Amino acid sequence: MDMAELGRALDNVRTTVPLVHCITNYVTVNDCANALLACGGSPIMSDEPDDVEDITSICGGLVLNIGTLNQRSIEGMRVAGKRAGELGHAIVLDPVGAGASKLRTDTAAELIDTLPVTVVRGNMSEIKTIAGSAAATRGVDVNPDDAVTEDNLAASADFARSLAAKLGAVVAITGAIDIVASADRAVAIRNGVATMGKITGTGCMLTCVAAAYAVANPDDVFGATVAAIAGHGLAGEVAAARMAPADGNGSFRTYLLDAICNMSADQLMAGAKIEEL
Numbered sequence: 266m267d268m269a270e271l272g273r274a275l276d277n278v279r280t281t282v283p284l285v286h287c288i289t290n291y292v293t294v295n296d297c298a299n300a301l302l303a304c305g306g307s308p309i310m311s312d313e314p315d316d317v318e319d320i321t322s323i324c325g326g327l328v329l330n331i332g333t334l335n336q337r338s339i340e341g342m343r344v345a346g347k348r349a350g351e352l353g354h355a356i357v358l359d360p361v362g363a364g365a366s367k368l369r370t371d372t373a374a375e376l377i378d379t380l381p382v383t384v385v386r387g388n389m390s391e392i393k394t395i396a397g398s399a400a401a402t403r404g405v406d407v408n409p410d411d412a413v414t415e416d417n418l419a420a421s422a423d424f425a426r427s428l429a430a431k432l433g434a435v436v437a438i439t440g441a442i443d444i445v446a447s448a449d450r451a452v453a454i455r456n457g458v459a460t461m462g463k464i465t466g467t468g469c470m471l472t473c474v475a476a477a478y479a480v481a482n483p484d485d486v487f488g489a490t491v492a493a494i495a496g497h498g499l500a501g502e503v504a505a506a507r508m509a510p511a512d513g514n515g516s517f518r519t520y521l522l523d524a525i526c527n528m529s530a531d532q533l534m535a536g537a538k539i540e541e542l
């Protein structure tokens with residue numbers, strides 16, 4: 266991986282301030298908006314079917330996060346996705362909880378089958394469900410049995426590459442070790458800290474940041490996704506290093522936002538831990 270490419274991807278976000286339309290869940294929506302602002306993008310949230318065509322038209326990218334889906338927001342995703350596709354916008358899908366319920370699994374499958382999705386980002390249980398393989402999603406968090414480990418890294422990379430080829434999209438599987446894959450390439454990213462899995466929304470935030478990176482770097486969505494994920498993990502490391510003895514999850518959440526906001530291209534290039542698989 267060319268580290269200079271990562272730095273350029275970050276700088277492109279800061280200089281172009283990509284506007285990202287998010288249809289996302291009501292648990293973490295404020296964190297998503299603030300993460301987008303902190304990384305250098307600009308958020309706008311809207312899920313009303315009568316509103317989303319106009320909103321997505323003025324943006325450069327669209328996030329579809331099914332975390333708290335309902336029939337109206339699903340319709341909003343269909344309408345927005347169709348328009349974003351017509352306009353050639355980056356579409357980033359976060360299949361939250363796919364595998365945990367029929368509605369989530371079916372909706373994720375519908376969106377991926379009918380829309381020109383650019384990037385899919387989820388934990389391994391969710392991505393396995395998208396692939397139609399046996400997965401046991403127990404909620405919105407990864408089933409530990411599904412996690413990417415050093416032992417299954419090569420097989421996980423093969424799985425991610427073949428899914429990326431099938432979908433024609435960049436596939437990003439996050440967890441203790443993250444994998445980003447296109448049809449012919451995969452990397453492992455070893456940034457991040459376990460606390461990120463202990464507060465809600467770090468994945469949703471990352472999906473929105475990845476959308477900003479994809480919009481700002483249309484010629485290299487794979488590299489943009491790697492930069493977004495390595496940068497997010499690195500921000501988690503910076504936040505963890507700032508923790509005082511009495512600090513806990515609440516402070517970590519604030520420090521994470523600070524670290525996303527203060528991340529520089531040089532810091533990203535120096536701290537990214539990326540391995541070609």
Ligand SMILES: Nc1ncnc2c1ncn2[C@@H]1O[C@H](COP(=O)(O)OP(=O)(O)OP(=O)(O)O)[C@@H](O)[C@H]1O
Binds near residue numbers: 441458469
């Ligand atoms: N054990 C871990 N060690 C290091 N980094 C982690 C760990 N768990 C998660 N992360 C990081 O946290 C971020 C979110 O990934 P995760 O897979 O937890 O998303 P998620 O399950 O979709 O989260 P959520 O649904 O709460 O938003 C990623 O940047 C990932 O690298």
Ligand SMILES: Cc1ncsc1CCO
Binds near residue numbers: 292361466469
């Ligand atoms: C906890 C939770 N439930 C639905 S969405 C969400 C946020 C993390 O994905």
Ligand SMILES: [Mg+2]
Binds near residue numbers: 362
């Ligand atoms: Mg998630």
